Amino acid sequence: MNEFVETLLDLPWQTCDPKPAYDVVIIGGGGHGLSTAYYLAARHGITNVCVLDANYIGSGNSGRNTTIIRSNYGIPESVRFYQHSLELYQGLEEETGSWIMHNTKGQIWLAHSTSTARTEQTRALMNQACGARTDYILPDEIKARCPQIDLTGGGRYPVQGASYHHEGATARHDRVVWTYAQGALRKGVHIFQHTPVTGLVTETSSSGVDRVAGVQTPNGIISAGVVLSAVGGHVSTVAAWAGVRLPIRSHALQAFVTNAYAQEFAPIISSNDLVFYVSQTPRGQMLIGAEYDRQASYRTSTSYSYLQACSAKATIMFPFLSKLRILRSWAGVCDVSTDFSPILGHTGVDGFMLSTGWGTWGFKAIPAAGEQLADLIATGTPSALIAPFGLDRFANEAAMADPSSAGTR
Amino acid sequence: MLWIECPHCGTRPFEEFRYGSVFPVTPETITDPDARNVDYAWMQDNIQGVTLERWFHESGCRRWFTAKRDTTTDTFLPLDD
Numbered sequence: 001m002n003e004f005v006e007t008l009l010d011l012p013w014q015t016c017d018p019k020p021a022y023d024v025v026i027i028g029g030g031g032h033g034l035s036t037a038y039y040l041a042a043r044h045g046i047t048n049v050c051v052l053d054a055n056y057i058g059s060g061n062s063g064r065n066t067t068i069i070r071s072n073y074g075i076p077e078s079v080r081f082y083q084h085s086l087e088l089y090q091g092l093e094e095e096t097g098s099w100i101m102h103n104t105k106g107q108i109w110l111a112h113s114t115s116t117a118r119t120e121q122t123r124a125l126m127n128q129a130c131g132a133r134t135d136y137i138l139p140d141e142i143k144a145r146c147p148q149i150d151l152t153g154g155g156r157y158p159v160q161g162a163s164y165h166h167e168g169a170t171a172r173h174d175r176v177v178w179t180y181a182q183g184a185l186r187k188g189v190h191i192f193q194h195t196p197v198t199g200l201v202t203e204t205s206s207s208g209v210d211r212v213a214g215v216q217t218p219n220g221i222i223s224a225g226v227v228l229s230a231v232g233g234h235v236s237t238v239a240a241w242a243g244v245r246l247p248i249r250s251h252a253l254q255a256f257v258t259n260a261y262a263q264e265f266a267p268i269i270s271s272n273d274l275v276f277y278v279s280q281t282p283r284g285q286m287l288i289g290a291e292y293d294r295q296a297s298y299r300t301s302t303s304y305s306y307l308q309a310c311s312a313k314a315t316i317m318f319p320f321l322s323k324l325r326i327l328r329s330w331a332g333v334c335d336v337s338t339d340f341s342p343i344l345g346h347t348g349v350d351g352f353m354l355s356t357g358w359g360t361w362g363f364k365a366i367p368a369a370g371e372q373l374a375d376l377i378a379t380g381t382p383s384a385l386i387a388p389f390g391l392d393r394f395a396n397e398a399a400m401a402d403p404s405s406a407g408t409r
Numbered sequence: 410m411l412w413i414e415c416p417h418c419g420t421r422p423f424e425e426f427r428y429g430s431v432f433p434v435t436p437e438t439i440t441d442p443d444a445r446n447v448d449y450a451w452m453q454d455n456i457q458g459v460t461l462e463r464w465f466h467e468s469g470c471r472r473w474f475t476a477k478r479d480t481t482t483d484t485f486l487p488l489d490d
Contacts, residue, residue, distance in 0.1 A: 208438070236455035245436075247451040250480075295428035298457050299483045303411065305424050338451050394451045395444070 009098060009178040012185045018192055018222050022050040024377060025215055025224035027197045027238060029053030030062035031173075031363065032355045033230030034180035034191070035370025036377075041187035043371065044378040049189045050222065052215070054196035058177035061232040064300075064332030065363040066255050066289045067173045068268055068279065070107050071132045072123060072165040074405040077388040078341060079130035084385060085368030086132075086167055092367060098179040100171045101282055107168025107268040108142060110317070112157040116272040119404065120163035133166040145267055154316040157274060168268050170279060176366060195219070200227065200241040200352070209243040212352035226377055228353045233298065233333030235356040242352045247338040247394055253292040253360050254302045256310070256329035258321065260284035269317075272404075276313045278321075286324060288314050292334055292360055302329040334359045341400035344369060344389045345382045353377065354391065360406055413485055417470045429463030429473065431456070457481060 024040060026033040029051045040046040053059070069089050071082035093100055111117040120136060127134035139151050139159050151159045181191055201214035201221055214223035229238045239246050265280040276290040290310040293299075307329060315322045337343055337357030342365065347354050353376070355369055372386045382390065393399055411423035435448045454460075457480060464476050477486040 234457065236453070237457060245439075245448060245452040246455070247453060249453045249455050250457075295462075295478075295483070296431070296453075296455065296460075296480060297483055298481045303423075305411075305422075338453070395447045399451075 009175070009182050011178065011182055014185070014190050016190075018050060018190065018195070018217070018219065020221075021214070021223035022190070023048040023225045024050070024228065025222055025226070026051045026228045026230055027215065028060070028230035028232065029057040029181070029191055029193065030060050030230065030232060031058070031177050031180065031366035032232075032358070032369055033228070034177060034184055035366050036228060036230060036355065036373045037184040037189045037191070038180045038187075039371045039374035040377060041184055041189050044374055046374075046378060047188040049184070051184070051189065051191045052195045052197055052217065053191075053193050056193050057181055057191065058174055061332040061334065061358070061362060062173055062177050064255075064330050065173060066277070066279070066287055067170045067363055068107070068277070069169040069171060069364040070165050070268075071167070071364075072107065072109065072127050072134045072163060072405070074123060074126070074402045075400060076126070076130045077400060078402055078405065079127055079132050081368055081385050081389070082364060083130070083132045085365050086169070088367035088371065089169065089171060089364075090167075092179065096179050096183050098175070098182060100175045100179055102169060102171045103282070104167060104169040105267050105279070106145065107165040107270065108137075108145065109163045109165070110142070110269065110271040111160045111162060112153060112271065112273040113160065117160040119272065120161060124163045127165070135164050135166070137162055137164045146265070146269060148265060148318050148320055149269070150317055150319055157271075157316060170268065172282070173363065176363075180366075180370070197238070200238070202242060209349050211350040212242050224351070226351055226353060228355060228373065228377070230355045232356075232358060232362065233335055235335050235354070239347070239354065242347065242349045244347045244349060244352070244391075246343070246356065246391075248335045248343075248357060249296045249338070250298055250333050251292040251295075251336050252297045252299050252331045253289070253334045254306045254310075254329060254331040255287065255289035256302070256307060256326050257281060257285040257287050258324035259327050261286050261320070261324060271313075271317060274313045274316065276310055278314055278318060285327060286321060288321075292336065298333050300331045300333060302331050336360070339394075339399040339401045340403045340406050342369065342389050343391050344373060344386045345376055345391070347391055411483060413464065413476070415466045415469060416474050417472055418466060421466070421469055425466060425468040427465040427467040429465055431460050431462045459486065
C-alpha cells in the first residue's frame with residue numbers, strides 16, 4: 001500500500017476544450033503558475049483564467065526540487081518576502097483543507113571558518129530584525145539537534161557554529177502543486193495539460209513589441225487580457241517571443257536520494273563552505289543536493305562526477321551516509337538570475353508579466369509569489385513585498401544581489 | 410562521463426575544466442547607449458542549442474580556448490562544423 005497513492009487529491013478537471021479568450025492565461029502549470037491561478041480565483045474572484053502546461057502539472061522544476069521552505073536570506077527585501085511565503089505555507093493546509101505534508105524541522109546552516117561564522121552571525125541578527133526567527137548556535141547545540149554530525153568535519157572542516165532557522169520546513173512538492181490545482185479547478189479555473197505554448201500573439205510597431213494579446217498553441221490561438229509566464233528554465237525562449245531580454249542563465253541543478261535511513265534525522269542541514277544540504281524525506285530517504293552545474297545548460301540528466309563529488313562532501317560531515325546507497329537522482333533546469341533574486345511582475349510590454357529568476361530557490365516562494373502576482377494582476381500595481389523584484393531594477397541600478405543565500409553556489 | 414577536447418592537451422575529463430562564459434552579444438536593435446550598457450552588464454542570450462563559449466583548462470595546460478557546445482545535451486562539437 002502506498003500512502004501517497006492512497007491519498008491522491010481529487011482533481012475536478014474541466015471537460016471542455018480551451019475557450020477562445022480568457023482574462024488571464026498562465027504559461028506553466030507548476031507551483032508558481034497554479035498558485036497564481038488559485039489566488040486570482042480565491043482572493044480576487046477572477047476565475048476566467050486558464051493555465052497551460054506543455055507536459056503534466058508539476059512536471060518541471062516543481063517536481064525536481066528539494067522541497068525546502070525557509071526565509072533566512074541575506075537582504076531585508078528577501079527575508080520579508082520569503083517569511084511571508086513561509087507563513088502562507090504554515091496556513092495552507094488549513095486554508096485549502098488539503099494535506100501538503102508540511103513539517104517544520106528547523107534548518108542549521110553550518111560555518112566551518114571564522115569568516116563564515118561571522119556571516120552566519122550577521123544573518124541571524126539581520127533575520128531577527130526583519131521578522132524571521134534565526135539564532136546563532138554553538139557546536140554543542142548543533143550536536144544536540146543532530147547527533148549524526150561529525151563536528152570535526154573529518155579533521156578538515158571543523159564546525160565553528162551555525163545559524164539556526166527555527167521555522168525551516170519541508171512539504172511534499174507534488175501535493176503543493178495538486179493542492180493549488182484542486183483549489184483553482186474548484187473555483188472554475190481551466191487547467192490544460194499537454195498543451196505547449198508555441199508562440200505569443202503580439203501587436204508590434206516600429207519600436208518593437210507593444211502588447212501581448214494571447215498565446216499560440218497547436219490547437220489554435222487563445223486570446224488573453226494578461227499573459228503570465230510562470231515557466232521555469234526555458235523562460236528566455238518565451239520572453240524572446242515578446243522581445244524581452246532577460247538577465248537569466250539556465251543551469252542544471254542535480255540532486256539525489258539514498259535508500260531509507262532507519263533512524264530520525266531531524267533538521268535540514270546546509271554547509272556554507274562545503275556547499276551541500278541534507279534532509280530526510282517522510283519516507284526516510286536522505287535527500288542530498290549541492291551547487292548547480294557551473295556551465296549554462298538545459299540538460300536534465302545527472303552525471304556520475306556530480307554524484308561522486310556531492311557524496312564525498314556529504315559523507316565528510318555525516319559519516320553514516322557512506323553506508324547508504326544512491327536510489328534515485330534527477331536534475332532540473334534552473335532559471336538563475338544574474339543577481340540571484342527573483343524577477344516578478346511587469347516586463348515593459350503591455351499584457352505580459354513574468355514570474356521567473358527562481359533559480360534554485362523557487363519552491364519556498366510558491367505561495368507568496370502566487371498571492372502577490374495575483375494581487376498585481378487584479379490591481380495593476382505591485383505590492384511593497386514584490387515591488388523591489390521588478391525587471392526594471394537592473395536598469396535602475398537597484399539589483400537585489402544575494403548570492404550567498406541561495407545555498408547552492 | 411563527459412569529455413572535452415582541449416586544443417593543447419587532447420581529450421581530457423570534464424572535471425579538469427572551468428566554464429568561462431559565452432561571448433556576450435548586445436543586439437543591434439538596442440541603440441540607446443544606456444540601454445546597451447544595461448544589456449551588456451546584466452542580460453543573457455541563454456541559448457538553447459549550440460553556443461560558442463570560452464573554457465579554461467584549469468587542471469591541465471591552464472590555457473583558455475574557444476569551444477562549441479550543445480547546451481541541451483552538454484556535448485562538445487568540432488569548432489569547424
